[in-house]
Amino acid sequence: MAQARYLYIDGEGKISGPFWLTQMREWFKEGKITLSTEICMEGTNCWETAEFFPEICGEEASLPAFAKIRRAKSDNNRLIAWLFVLLLGFAVYLLQRWSGK
Numbered sequence: 001m002a003q004a005r006y007l008y009i010d011g012e013g014k015i016s017g018p019f020w021l022t023q024m025r026e027w028f029k030e031g032k033i034t035l036s037t038e039i040c041m042e043g044t045n046c047w048e049t050a051e052f053f054p055e056i057c058g059e060e061a062s063l064p065a066f067a068k069i070r071r072a073k074s075d076n077n078r079l080i081a082w083l084f085v086l087l088l089g090f091a092v093y094l095l096q097r098w099s100g101k
Contacts, residue, residue, distance in 0.1 A: 006056070009038040009047075018042040024056045 006024050007017035019027075027033045028050065035051040050057050 004055075005042040006053075007040045007042060008033060008050075021055060024053075025058075028056055 003021055005018035005020055007015055007019075008024070010016050024033060024039075033039075033050055033056070035049060035057060037050045038047050039050050039053055039056070040047045
C-alpha cells in the first residue's frame with residue numbers, strides 16, 4: 001500500500017509539498033509544523049489544521065475537543081443536571097404527543 005503524501009501552507013502562505021508522512025512527522029517534532037499549520041493530503045482539496053492529522057502529530061492531535069473531554073474530571077452534579085434536563089425534555093415531548101391525539 002502506498003504511503004500518503006501531504007502538502008502544507010508555510011509561514012509565508014505558500015503551499016509546499018507534497019512530502020512523505022515521515023518527513024511531516026519529523027518537521028512536527030522539530031516545530032516547523034505546529035498544530036495550527038494548514039495541511040492537505042495529496043489528491044484532495046480538504047485543508048485542515050495539523051491537529052486533525054493524528055498520523056502526523058500523534059497524541060497531541062487526536063481531535064482537540066475529544067481530548068479535552070477525555071481529560072475533564074467527571075462532575076456528578078453536572079451529570080445529574082443534564083440527565084434531569086433530558087428527561088424533562090422527553091416528558092414535554094410525550095405530553096405534547098399524547099395531547100395531540
